[in-house]
Amino acid sequence: MLSRPQTITIIGAGLNGPLLGLSLAKRGFRVEIYERRPDMRRVRIEAGRSINLALSTRGIHALQTAGLWDSLRNLIIPMKGRMMHSIAGELTFQPYGKDEAEVINSISRAELNVALMNAAEVQGAAIHFDQRCIGFELKSGALRLRHEESRQETTLESNVVIGCDGSASAIRHEMLKLNRFNFSQQYLDYGYKELTIPSKLNGGHALEKHALHIWPRGSFMLIALPNVDGTFACILFLPFEGPDSFATLTRHWDVVKFFEGRFPDVVPLTPHLTDNYFTNPTGTMVTIKCSPWYVEGKSLLLGDAAHAIVPFFGQGLNCGFEDCTQLLELLDRHGLDWPRVFKEFDQKRKINTDAIADLAIENFAEMRDRVADPRFLFRKQVELALEARHPRQFVPKYAMVTFHRIPYSVALARGAIQDRILSEICDHIGRIEDLDWAKAGRLITTQLTPLEQEQ
Amino acid sequence: MLSRPQTITIIGAGLNGPLLGLSLAKRGFRVEIYERRPDMRRVRIEAGRSINLALSTRGIHALQTAGLWDSLRNLIIPMKGRMMHSIAGELTFQPYGKDEAEVINSISRAELNVALMNAAEVQGAAIHFDQRCIGFELKSGALRLRHEESRQETTLESNVVIGCDGSASAIRHEMLKLNRFNFSQQYLDYGYKELTIPSKLNGGHALEKHALHIWPRGSFMLIALPNVDGTFACILFLPFEGPDSFATLTRHWDVVKFFEGRFPDVVPLTPHLTDNYFTNPTGTMVTIKCSPWYVEGKSLLLGDAAHAIVPFFGQGLNCGFEDCTQLLELLDRHGLDWPRVFKEFDQKRKINTDAIADLAIENFAEMRDRVADPRFLFRKQVELALEARHPRQFVPKYAMVTFHRIPYSVALARGAIQDRILSEICDHIGRIEDLDWAKAGRLITTQLTPLEQEQ
Numbered sequence: 001m002l003s004r005p006q007t008i009t010i011i012g013a014g015l016n017g018p019l020l021g022l023s024l025a026k027r028g029f030r031v032e033i034y035e036r037r038p039d040m041r042r043v044r045i046e047a048g049r050s051i052n053l054a055l056s057t058r059g060i061h062a063l064q065t066a067g068l069w070d071s072l073r074n075l076i077i078p079m080k081g082r083m084m085h086s087i088a089g090e091l092t093f094q095p096y097g098k099d100e101a102e103v104i105n106s107i108s109r110a111e112l113n114v115a116l117m118n119a120a121e122v123q124g125a126a127i128h129f130d131q132r133c134i135g136f137e138l139k140s141g142a143l144r145l146r147h148e149e150s151r152q153e154t155t156l157e158s159n160v161v162i163g164c165d166g167s168a169s170a171i172r173h174e175m176l177k178l179n180r181f182n183f184s185q186q187y188l189d190y191g192y193k194e195l196t197i198p199s200k201l202n203g204g205h206a207l208e209k210h211a212l213h214i215w216p217r218g219s220f221m222l223i224a225l226p227n228v229d230g231t232f233a234c235i236l237f238l239p240f241e242g243p244d245s246f247a248t249l250t251r252h253w254d255v256v257k258f259f260e261g262r263f264p265d266v267v268p269l270t271p272h273l274t275d276n277y278f279t280n281p282t283g284t285m286v287t288i289k290c291s292p293w294y295v296e297g298k299s300l301l302l303g304d305a306a307h308a309i310v311p312f313f314g315q316g317l318n319c320g321f322e323d324c325t326q327l328l329e330l331l332d333r334h335g336l337d338w339p340r341v342f343k344e345f346d347q348k349r350k351i352n353t354d355a356i357a358d359l360a361i362e363n364f365a366e367m368r369d370r371v372a373d374p375r376f377l378f379r380k381q382v383e384l385a386l387e388a389r390h391p392r393q394f395v396p397k398y399a400m401v402t403f404h405r406i407p408y409s410v411a412l413a414r415g416a417i418q419d420r421i422l423s424e425i426c427d428h429i430g431r432i433e434d435l436d437w438a439k440a441g442r443l444i445t446t447q448l449t450p451l452e453q454e455q
Numbered sequence: 456m457l458s459r460p461q462t463i464t465i466i467g468a469g470l471n472g473p474l475l476g477l478s479l480a481k482r483g484f485r486v487e488i489y490e491r492r493p494d495m496r497r498v499r500i501e502a503g504r505s506i507n508l509a510l511s512t513r514g515i516h517a518l519q520t521a522g523l524w525d526s527l528r529n530l531i532i533p534m535k536g537r538m539m540h541s542i543a544g545e546l547t548f549q550p551y552g553k554d555e556a557e558v559i560n561s562i563s564r565a566e567l568n569v570a571l572m573n574a575a576e577v578q579g580a581a582i583h584f585d586q587r588c589i590g591f592e593l594k595s596g597a598l599r600l601r602h603e604e605s606r607q608e609t610t611l612e613s614n615v616v617i618g619c620d621g622s623a624s625a626i627r628h629e630m631l632k633l634n635r636f637n638f639s640q641q642y643l644d645y646g647y648k649e650l651t652i653p654s655k656l657n658g659g660h661a662l663e664k665h666a667l668h669i670w671p672r673g674s675f676m677l678i679a680l681p682n683v684d685g686t687f688a689c690i691l692f693l694p695f696e697g698p699d700s701f702a703t704l705t706r707h708w709d710v711v712k713f714f715e716g717r718f719p720d721v722v723p724l725t726p727h728l729t730d731n732y733f734t735n736p737t738g739t740m741v742t743i744k745c746s747p748w749y750v751e752g753k754s755l756l757l758g759d760a761a762h763a764i765v766p767f768f769g770q771g772l773n774c775g776f777e778d779c780t781q782l783l784e785l786l787d788r789h790g791l792d793w794p795r796v797f798k799e800f801d802q803k804r805k806i807n808t809d810a811i812a813d814l815a816i817e818n819f820a821e822m823r824d825r826v827a828d829p830r831f832l833f834r835k836q837v838e839l840a841l842e843a844r845h846p847r848q849f850v851p852k853y854a855m856v857t858f859h860r861i862p863y864s865v866a867l868a869r870g871a872i873q874d875r876i877l878s879e880i881c882d883h884i885g886r887i888e889d890l891d892w893a894k895a896g897r898l899i900t901t902q903l904t905p906l907e908q909e910q
Contacts, residue, residue: 180739181640182640183638183640184638184639184641185636185637185638186637186639187636284634284635
């Protein structure tokens, strides 16, 4: 495609870097990816910091476009809904979607990462490991790297530098020095801790395999996602301070007592509970917003580097992959006019990444608290019934985000309208048989435009 | 007071540093202030970056407590209200307060700074100039400084370090590296440019001396504050981009035409208009919020370093001085329990500095746009009438912020209630004679508690 290939430098070989790299290599660019960590295909990665990911429509679409989806199917476990665990051990299942096709897919971050790196290399992208970005001269485009073992420093120049280096982005750190760079980082008062539920002796899953398990406890929660090896990745979300918090759970016996009191059905499934708890680090969760994401046509931030979000809508991965999809679409439309591509990407995309950031924070309260409320489950049931009757107008907020590629900002806005409609028709009834369908239809058709027009 | 004096290190000899320093020296501490710039009493300061300040009740209270107010009186010019200039040259005066005592006071930032530095030194605080803070080890408290001329670096330790080093704070920059440090910087899309209106040949002021002059033009504005030497410090606030913006006003002739069209009465008063315009830098305006402001009992951010705000409520100085007042009160209450002092300061103060940050942004639209609207002036008239009838309950928002020491957060909340009441009683009438006083009284007494209870 290009007579003399342009070099595109990508910082970070996490999930977005390799996906973007392989798609750019396909288009004839010379792609050089620099990654701070060692090659995880050769060196064992550290445990306890890798929440399993939930791959859904936006992420799958990007993988399909890159021709990777079919080869990944054996790495995923479809999860059909939420399985809520009460303290008494009662289970309640609530489907995510309107049918069997609307599922989210549990996948190990490490396995997905390996598959993407392999594919990028096959396509001709070069990945350089142990290379920490220690400086980026925004004017000249000169990048300073330091090899993590030899400590040797190199400086290189590139036509374009794309920062796919995550929430602690080194590229963004340099952009902070720019005049009029807007930036915000807001941490949740909650941390997380990864624990493991081993497989059964026969290798099978110890809990229902095709569900995301939630132990909602109001101000905190435990969740579990299935792995293909029969284990569950279990994550405890707990406040840093206060009565039930990481600050108070500091002794072996306190942790055991806490789990026995709050999650009694989990204790027999987690023989290494306290080992896990005291060995694994406590993670933090941050929302990052910044603007602009680019410097002329020279550099761009993408994925968590531009807009880190909290994990409660399972959209971090999917949102990053959608960044790749949309950037590539603009590149195909505008050719090598990088200043225009980057500017339009920022203009089109930021409103949507801001929206999913807010939706993700909203969804935390839903997961840890409201899913335990029968009124909430009733509303979910009504939502599905309304979608069945008005599929072009009333799509539940969760579905717009997870099973469609409707812009996140549209999902946020329509979701708010739908919430008001639901309150108006559900708040005084307790059974779906008592629903005033005519009134619901009237509210929907007057307040919600058909969805096709907005996509 | 102390048997062996503790050393308190203050970074920054701007306005807050010397005020806090002298008050701490009075209490028996050894105070060392390090300032990046040269001593402005010996070296001419750069022009064009020093908006005049408007000293009001909160700032005056702090200066009175420090015993400095009386000696500053000859440096100030009281401004009794806003003088609006229409394009046709018509003048409209709107008083700031309910009587002659409610005025704001124009003062030169440089002159106030010199007075404060002199007073701090008299009290025994040492000020070290040309010393740039280039690092601060949060754990050990070790501070690294570099002399701006000799380039010599020194490291020093201190019991307590207080960052009074403004919106680009070096101390805050180090705190950004802390885990879970919340931070946001948001720039306005507007810049500002300082211009000068010289005094008349006889040394007098070329415009009404006891007013803050405003040329409100909707999407931009010009303001002018009187100086004691007969000049006015004039500031143009203009968008960075767009039709009337710093981006388009790049040629000599464009600037002249712009002023002739938009501010015709200013042109004859500004013989050096284009010189000023092209020589003086274009300033940016940023709102900074962060949390927490302290690291244990070792360091604290204060003033703009903790909470920079835009200048449109004239509260940057007053808010910083109120920080000093409240920190000293907590110190007097809790003694040398620095962890407790810093924690309570943050808890008590941040809610109020967040509020004034939002109020300052709100007030920009009021100054550049709404002050030109007769409806707005009518509402201001009604506000004063309501205050005269209900002085303990209805105090205009501007007055709560400027002439009282009511917490900013209370002013924000009560201001919102009052705005709704004003809309309800003003929106359908055009003369104060038609006001429904009984209804107004009813709304006020049911919705607003007496103010004494909230102070």
